[in-house]
Amino acid sequence: MGLEQFSKASVSMLLGENSPAIAEGRAFGVQTLSGTGGLRVGAELLNKHLKYTTFYYSNPTWENHHLVFVNSGFTQPRTYRYWDAKNRAIDFSGMIEDLKNAPENSVIILHACAHNPTGIDPTQEQWEKIADVMEERKLFPFFDSAYQGFASGDLDRDAWAVRYFVKRGFELVCAQSYAKNFGLYNERVGNLTLVISDAAHVAPLRSQLTWIVRGSYSNPPAHGARVVANVLADPKLFDEWRDHIKLMSSRVIQMREALRAELIKLGTPGSWDHIVKQIGLFSYTGLTPRQSEHLIQAHHIYLLRSGRINICGLNPGNVAYVANAIHDAITKFPENE
Numbered sequence: 001m002g003l004e005q006f007s008k009a010s011v012s013m014l015l016g017e018n019s020p021a022i023a024e025g026r027a028f029g030v031q032t033l034s035g036t037g038g039l040r041v042g043a044e045l046l047n048k049h050l051k052y053t054t055f056y057y058s059n060p061t062w063e064n065h066h067l068v069f070v071n072s073g074f075t076q077p078r079t080y081r082y083w084d085a086k087n088r089a090i091d092f093s094g095m096i097e098d099l100k101n102a103p104e105n106s107v108i109i110l111h112a113c114a115h116n117p118t119g120i121d122p123t124q125e126q127w128e129k130i131a132d133v134m135e136e137r138k139l140f141p142f143f144d145s146a147y148q149g150f151a152s153g154d155l156d157r158d159a160w161a162v163r164y165f166v167k168r169g170f171e172l173v174c175a176q177s178y179a180k181n182f183g184l185y186n187e188r189v190g191n192l193t194l195v196i197s198d199a200a201h202v203a204p205l206r207s208q209l210t211w212i213v214r215g216s217y218s219n220p221p222a223h224g225a226r227v228v229a230n231v232l233a234d235p236k237l238f239d240e241w242r243d244h245i246k247l248m249s250s251r252v253i254q255m256r257e258a259l260r261a262e263l264i265k266l267g268t269p270g271s272w273d274h275i276v277k278q279i280g281l282f283s284y285t286g287l288t289p290r291q292s293e294h295l296i297q298a299h300h301i302y303l304l305r306s307g308r309i310n311i312c313g314l315n316p317g318n319v320a321y322v323a324n325a326i327h328d329a330i331t332k333f334p335e336n337e
Helices: 004-015 034-048 064-071 092-100 124-137 160-167 199-214 223-233 235-266 273-277 289-299 319-332
Strands: 027-033 054-059 076-081 107-111 140-145 172-177 189-195 282-284 308-310
Touching: 004 027, 004 160, 004 172, 004 189, 004 223, 027 034, 027 199, 034 064, 034 140, 034 172, 034 189, 034 199, 054 064, 054 092, 064 076, 064 107, 076 092, 092 124, 124 160, 140 160, 160 172, 189 223, 223 235, 235 273, 235 319, 273 282, 289 319
Parallel strands: 054 076, 054 107, 107 140, 140 172
Antiparallel strands: 027 189, 172 189, 282 308
16 A cells, blocks of 8 residues: 555645644545546546446546546546637536536546646636536545646645635545656556545455455555655755745746737737646647647647647747747637637
């Protein structure tokens, strides 16, 4: 089941040091093979032992969500509306309507922060409404927390949604990844946090999780988990790491602002506010497949046909070039053509 010190630190980082769920012994974690391993172990537990068969994921979402849950035994994959391409924002009314129509005991995959791939997150008020509907419809939250601290630079802010659901009394699971915020991609460092209503169920749940892990990959690697555990346990190293993720996230935010400013300066058609309203590594720019293709062919700026870009590819030396290329693509190939 991995390194206990690592899992305890991970649960504390996600839920907060003073979480009543931790104090009451209702929250615990198991080390997994990064976030993907957490999703797989959690999904197998929900399917095999709680007999959940229906899961919902956002449209769009990270492509592995569908594959992992189907491979874990879920037979009813469904989507809820999320991205409003016209307004370049959350289709919140669509999302709520889809959740209201979801059958009881559906598992709802939720991005804790820095939604992948759109980069747009619900506001705190919208999260409250999501929780209202999920409570009313008896839906089960499965959070995917791939970017805690790396989205806003603030560990607490990036965990707000998960902590709010716990405060509301939900039982839930959350897959945590240290690939981005610790740069430990290839070490496969992750944790699955479980929050339940009765501490008496912790021991049997741990036992079933042990069987799932034992029957798939036996046990997780130690090196990366020890790195994370040592940093989180040492106040000096912890503060240094927090400074690093704040620096990285602030650089991404600055590049978002710089790209928007350059596009406005050029008089590029359309509104570009969505670029700075989004958060995390990715942005759904709103560029059409034809415009994206033009960026690749004419300017050697490589991006997906959906218009999704990784903001980390921008720097002070190339942001003006990228903005000029986007301006060129939009003026040559207007969206309504």
